[in-house]
Amino acid sequence: MLTVKDLYVRVEDKEILKGINLQVNRGEVHAIMGPNGSGKSTLANVIAGKEGYEITGGEVTLDGKDLLDMLPEERAREGVFLAFQYPVEIPGVSNASFLKTALNEIRKHKGLEELDAMHFLKFMKEKMKMVGIDDNLINRPVNQGFSGGEKKRNEIFQLQMLQPTLAVLDETDSGLDIDALKVVSHGVNLFRNKDNAVVVVTHYQRLLNYIVPDFVHVLVSGRIVKSGGKELALELEDKGYDWVTNTVPAAETV
Amino acid sequence: MSTEVSNVEELAIKDYKYGFQTEIETDVIPKGLSEETVRAISLKKDEPEWMLEWRLKAFRHWLTITKENEPAWANISYPEVDFQDIIYYAAPKQKISLNSLDEVDPELLKTFEKLGISLQEQKRLTGVAVDAVFDSVSVTTTFKAELSKLGIIFCSMSEAVQEHPDLVKKYIGSVVPYTDNFYAALNSAVFSDGSFCYIPKGVRCPMELSTYFRINTSGTGQFERTLLIADEGGYVSYLEGCTAPMRDENQLHAAVVELVALDDATIKYSTVQNWYPGNSEGLGGIYNFVTKRGACRGKNSKITWTQVETGSAITWKYPSCILQGDNSVGEFYSVAVTNNRQQADTGTKMIHLGKNTRSTIVSKGISAGKSNNSYRGLVRVHKKAENARNFTQCDSLLIGDKCGAHTFPYIEVANKSAKVEHEATTSKIGEDQLFYLRQRGIAMEDAINMIVNGYCKDVFRELPMEFAVEAQKLLSISLEGSVG
Ligand SMILES: Nc1ncnc2c1ncn2[C@@H]1O[C@H](COP(=O)(O)OP(=O)(O)OP(=O)(O)O)[C@@H](O)[C@H]1O
Ligand SMILES: [Mg+2]
Numbered sequence: 224m225l226t227v228k229d230l231y232v233r234v235e236d237k238e239i240l241k242g243i244n245l246q247v248n249r250g251e252v253h254a255i256m257g258p259n260g261s262g263k264s265t266l267a268n269v270i271a272g273k274e275g276y277e278i279t280g281g282e283v284t285l286d287g288k289d290l291l292d293m294l295p296e297e298r299a300r301e302g303v304f305l306a307f308q309y310p311v312e313i314p315g316v317s318n319a320s321f322l323k324t325a326l327n328e329i330r331k332h333k334g335l336e337e338l339d340a341m342h343f344l345k346f347m348k349e350k351m352k353m354v355g356i357d358d359n360l361i362n363r364p365v366n367q368g369f370s371g372g373e374k375k376r377n378e379i380f381q382l383q384m385l386q387p388t389l390a391v392l393d394e395t396d397s398g399l400d401i402d403a404l405k406v407v408s409h410g411v412n413l414f415r416n417k418d419n420a421v422v423v424v425t426h427y428q429r430l431l432n433y434i435v436p437d438f439v440h441v442l443v444s445g446r447i448v449k450s451g452g453k454e455l456a457l458e459l460e461d462k463g464y465d466w467v468t469n470t471v472p473a474a475e476t477v
Numbered sequence: 478m479s480t481e482v483s484n485v486e487e488l489a490i491k492d493y494k495y496g497f498q499t500e501i502e503t504d505v506i507p508k509g510l511s512e513e514t515v516r517a518i519s520l521k522k523d524e525p526e527w528m529l530e531w532r533l534k535a536f537r538h539w540l541t542i543t544k545e546n547e548p549a550w551a552n553i554s555y556p557e558v559d560f561q562d563i564i565y566y567a568a569p570k571q572k573i574s575l576n577s578l579d580e581v582d583p584e585l586l587k588t589f590e591k592l593g594i595s596l597q598e599q600k601r602l603t604g605v606a607v608d609a610v611f612d613s614v615s616v617t618t619t620f621k622a623e624l625s626k627l628g629i630i631f632c633s634m635s636e637a638v639q640e641h642p643d644l645v646k647k648y649i650g651s652v653v654p655y656t657d658n659f660y661a662a663l664n665s666a667v668f669s670d671g672s673f674c675y676i677p678k679g680v681r682c683p684m685e686l687s688t689y690f691r692i693n694t695s696g697t698g699q700f701e702r703t704l705l706i707a708d709e710g711g712y713v714s715y716l717e718g719c720t721a722p723m724r725d726e727n728q729l730h731a732a733v734v735e736l737v738a739l740d741d742a743t744i745k746y747s748t749v750q751n752w753y754p755g756n757s758e759g760l761g762g763i764y765n766f767v768t769k770r771g772a773c774r775g776k777n778s779k780i781t782w783t784q785v786e787t788g789s790a791i792t793w794k795y796p797s798c799i800l801q802g803d804n805s806v807g808e809f810y811s812v813a814v815t816n817n818r819q820q821a822d823t824g825t826k827m828i829h830l831g832k833n834t835r836s837t838i839v840s841k842g843i844s845a846g847k848s849n850n851s852y853r854g855l856v857r858v859h860k861k862a863e864n865a866r867n868f869t870q871c872d873s874l875l876i877g878d879k880c881g882a883h884t885f886p887y888i889e890v891a892n893k894s895a896k897v898e899h900e901a902t903t904s905k906i907g908e909d910q911l912f913y914l915r916q917r918g919i920a921m922e923d924a925i926n927m928i929v930n931g932y933c934k935d936v937f938r939e940l941p942m943e944f945a946v947e948a949q950k951l952l953s954i955s956l957e958g959s960v961g
Binding site: 305 | 907908909910912913914915916917918919920921923924927928930931932933934935
């Protein structure tokens with residue numbers, strides 16, 4: 224479904240991604256791990272279409288469609304969802320009305336009828352229960368005054384509401400206590416099915432106990448230096464990133 | 478990185494939605510201003526002698542202050558206004574005594590429909606009475622009968638001069654005397670028409686009262702005069718909405734609005750102003766120089782100004798409150814949006830005279846394009862105003878990097894017991910916020926509107942429900958193709 228081919232990205236003359244290759248198929252969960260500053264968020268942002276990055280080479284496609292050629296909103300309507308590492312606050316805009324607009328934009332794009340207030344509310348109530356988020360957070364302005372954990376939970380709630388085909392979760396586990404971690408993981412697991420795919424960016428093996436990946440990739444200095452199954456995450460936790468950087472085959476570091 | 482912003486800048490500038498001119502025969506007094514013009518206006522309106530005298534006094538005063546005294550302190554610039562090149566009176570040529578809407582010129586009705594305020598519709602709508610000013614004469618007034626059962630007088634200023642001379646004589650110029658400023662003097666001399674409203678003792682006006690003004694005849698200056706009086710314990714909520722058709726030359730608009738609240742009375746005055754702002758190069762458009770002032774004359778009285786200003790090439794207005802009665806309250810909630818080459822210099826004055834008087838100012842300025850948006854506010858606490866309180870929140874939002882926002886707060890406190898708080902912020906519309914919304918499938922322009930509307934929430938909340946919706950729509954129209 225998602226194909227990243229030989230992707231090179233620069234920010235202000237600094238090369239951050241240096242030839243990323245990634246193939247994500249329907250029904251799969253991929254984990255991306257790597258040290259701070261290695262380019263994980265950059266990769267997530269470039270997939271979602273954040274501006275300010277210079278793509279110097281390679282391609283990114285979703286079901287064969289060129290994502291790099293689309294505006295962020297077009298990618299979202301095509302089914303790309305990014306759960307942000309740092310969700311922003313939008314004063315004065317209620318979570319509910321924001322989501323109604325977003326959902327209806329996506330539905331319109333898919334040729335579905337827009338939901339009226341009543342049907343939207345009903346749908347929202349179901350999802351709220353699923354993610355364990357209460358009325359109070361829904362009626363407040365988007366993320367405003369939310370605790371770190373609440374913001375992350377809100378991202379997963381939006382994931383459930385918008386039902387994308389590709390979900391990229393950027394450190395959704397950071398700042399969560401153990402109970403919240405379980406709730407959030409549960410939300411992601413409920414989302415998973417044979418028609419969609421999830422890419423989780425994380426520093427911690429712990430999350431992967433709850434959201435079990437099919438593949439784990441290690442990103443160091445803008446390159447995927449090692450890929451494997453879920454046991455790779457355990458090994459990493461055990462041995463640290465030095466272990467991968469040191470075991471990188473000479474050919475790959477060129 | 479300013480990639481987001483330059484993207485906004487690329488968006489096309491859309492045409493002013495209300496740019497059209499109605500073909501109706503008009504009765505026009507030739508261009509120019511002299512004592513003869515003033516007499517001619519008064520004669521056309523068949524006014525009593527005292528009204529003509531008042532106009533002439535104002536005119537003579539205006540002559541003495543002449544052009545050198547045209548206010549120059551606002552943070553705006555514009556070519557000189559030639560006062561001899563303005564038509565001071567234009568009335569739609571038809572009889573005004575109409576029994577039903579069927580008798581109204583169909584062209585006129587069409588205009589109202591284009592404006593989205595078809596009177597037919599309005600009549601059916603519950604709870605909104607409309608006194609429509611079309612150019613200079615009130616054409617038709619609805620709901621009058623219902624209101625008069627409660628003793629409420631709601632009519633055109635011309636009619637009030639004829640039918641309720643005592644009230645007019647007593648209150649006109651009592652809040653904004655003709656000596657007040659250059660434009661107030663001019664307005665007093667040549668005012669064409671406007672709305673008059675009187676709420677008797679203890680009466681709560683059961684519906685929102687509303688007036689729509691529209692500048693139509695080419696080269697007409699529009700000089701409305703509005704007078705609202707809420708007697709003891711009275712309550713009224715009033716909405717003024719404006720649109721003007723597209724023009725090549727700039728048009729002057731110099732209205733005067735006077736509010737009087739007696740003991741325990743409350744007046745809410747809401748304005749949605751979208752006069753033609755000129756094209757993207759700043760050509761055409763309305764000069765909006767308005768004097769609006771409310772007097773909280775009685776104890777426990779309250780006046781609330783809420784304004785959403787999206788139009789005009791130049792806006793220069795400071796709806797103010799004189800808090801004379803003890804425990805009286807003045808409020809000012811404002812959203813001012815400027816785009817392209819618009820200039821706005823707006824704010825308020827809160828004059829605390831009575832004891833325990835309170836005022837609140839919430840101002841949201843939004844600048845886009847190459848526009849300039851200034852807040853100018855005065856909070857003055859007089860010696861005898863024990864325990865006066867003011868809270869001011871003054872925020873500016875910038876869209877793009879070619880626009881300007883300025884804040885000029887003036888605070889004068891002569892009583893030690895006063896508490897005056899002022900908070901001000903300036904922010905740029907966040908690229909991260911835009912990306913967040915777009916990542917959820919919301920297009921750029923809609924995302925900007927959503928953020929701006931959220932930003933103005935505190936003000937919109939003060940507007941009557943249906944007008945809040947209209948205000949949001951106007952905001953998106955005026956921000957269409959925001960930055961250029
Ligand atoms: N807009 C930017 N301007 C300058 N440098 C940037 C920008 N965005 C990213 N970088 C740099 O690119 C590198 C990769 O950043 P990125 O956020 O992708 O790392 P990350 O792997 O997500 O790190 P973390 O684990 O801390 O979240 C960092 O050195 C960062 O400073
Ligand atoms: Mg990151």
